[in-house]
Amino acid sequence: MDERSLLLLGLLLVQSQHGYQLNEFIERNLSRVTDMKKSTAYATLDRLCDAGFVDKHMEQEGNRPPRKVYAMTSAGKQHFYDMLRENLSHADQMNFASDIGMMFLDHLSRKEVLKLLESRLHQLQTQVDAYASAPKHRYGLGVDFAIEHHLVHLRADVTWLHSIIHRIKEDESDDGIE
Amino acid sequence: MDERSLLLLGLLLVQSQHGYQLNEFIERNLSRVTDMKKSTAYATLDRLCDAGFVDKHMEQEGNRPPRKVYAMTSAGKQHFYDMLRENLSHADQMNFASDIGMMFLDHLSRKEVLKLLESRLHQLQTQVDAYASAPKHRYGLGVDFAIEHHLVHLRADVTWLHSIIHRIKEDESDDGIE
DNA sequence: ACCCCAATAGTCAATAATGACTATAATGAA
DNA sequence: TTCATTATAGTCATTATTGACTATTGGGGT
Known part of the structure; x- marks a missing residue:
């Protein structure tokens, strides 16, 4: 606020x-x-x-x-x-809505989790493209910094999600519940 | 919600x-x-x-x-x-409160901006340490994923802020207003 | 001349979120 | 014993946020 x-x-x-x-x-x-x-x-x-x-x-x-x-x-x-x-x-605490879902991963089957996360990955990539192609300098330097900042986080998210998906695929333990 | x-x-x-x-x-x-x-x-x-x-x-x-x-x-x-x-x-749109401040960087002197951002950087690093040393497996795998996710974003933020500070230092143009 | 639609400029009731507060029970210390 | 803390278990008034709604005007098409 x-x-x-x-x-x-x-x-x-x-x-x-x-x-x-x-x-x-x-x-x-x-x-x-x-x-x-x-x-x-x-x-x-x-x-x-x-x-x-x-x-x-x-x-x-x-x-x-x-x-x-x-x-x-x-x-x-x-x-x-x-x-x-x-x-x-000040660096205020970030909170990500998606982390709540991550907490309950094991309530779905591995296969479904992969499907859902891949859908999320696609959306993230779309967002990356949108920010990457945003026109420059609409309102001074500051907005560009903000856009760049967003891109940094979006790309970090993409990388992380890739890694998570990869690890879930590799994980040969059990199949989750349901 | x-x-x-x-x-x-x-x-x-x-x-x-x-x-x-x-x-x-x-x-x-x-x-x-x-x-x-x-x-x-x-x-x-x-x-x-x-x-x-x-x-x-x-x-x-x-x-x-x-x-x-x-x-x-x-x-x-x-x-x-x-x-x-x-x-x-779903990948819902992220919003960062700090981006609003970035928009108005040019209302402060370069020197002060650097001081403020360096203070933020320190806090971020403290947060990184806190998350990096968080005990594992309190509530299943999911919480660990969430902690890891946070760390990824915090580290991305640290890197970005470093880069911004560096660029502001290098920037020999004018000194901002106020 | 008339109609429709986009642009202009907000209002308001309903929902969501929180800080400050209330109240009782167990616990330990003096 | 008595008194202050801490733990237990919430309530509520206030503030913040939003979706849905109200009105007016200018301009283009026919």
Whole structure:
């Protein structure tokens, strides 16, 4: 949640924007970096307002529906830098949903496990291709770093999964249950 | 959230347990695999009850406070296998909180960025040591796979962060803003 | 002139997750 | 014995997140 605030503040630091604009940008350019949804962005912006980190005011252009324009306050700038330093300097615990499944491997037959993991491997490889072919420099250097970071993890995952599949194939012990 | 249900069902598959027991086990043995909190486990168990996947009944031992014992139903078993197959066969999108910070690197001076990232690197290395020295076979092969998986990602992260730090040091362009 | 659809700009009720809290029993130390 | 800890077993109010929904407008086709 914290990093969602950081993202929104970072975007508002460059220029004031209205909600739709922020969400469009996130959807179009940052879908590989965050999965924050529209309504979460609005809720987070409201919280940032309550905390005094951004100002909100209505604006009307022509006779289009009125828009909420969000602008950084100076307290917000301070908070942005605080959060940024916190974010860059800390390695927070990662958790992988797929590890839960791995825990219960032995409840399925070896054959089925192999089929399932190979399907996962294919999807991973598709993701690798998507990230590898992502266009460069949409929003400064930082996004490229993030994409690269993702690729590193995806490739590590592919290698690991290969190894697991190989070991399960080689494993001549018993066949699992069910 | 889905993987939390999977975890609880998986634990209940082996034997019926009361809430405290489940939470103790998760805290003591699975803290490296999940970060689910006690209250989340109880809430999830309630939802699994409502869905008919587990039965709940009270039990009293001596004059200790009564306990809620959760037991898998046959619908629950089916659901467990469905979720397990789903979990093993799908590679869900990973998201890293730290990527958000990377996006805004250029708002800090190069010198400070290096200091912050080096601090992160140290923490990562501490985490690597913790996972590398984790005792084996607490709960079957699966947990070991999960620990190994974590290690792979942690090491990939260390390598990447090294590379980033190196590149930022080499980069003789300008010094960032602020 | 009229209609449909994509783009614009959000709202809201429902769900999920957690921190802080409650309450009792056994245990060991002073 | 009495008192403080720790272990046992949860509850609940608050916060966070999201899917589904509401409305309006501009523009293109016919």
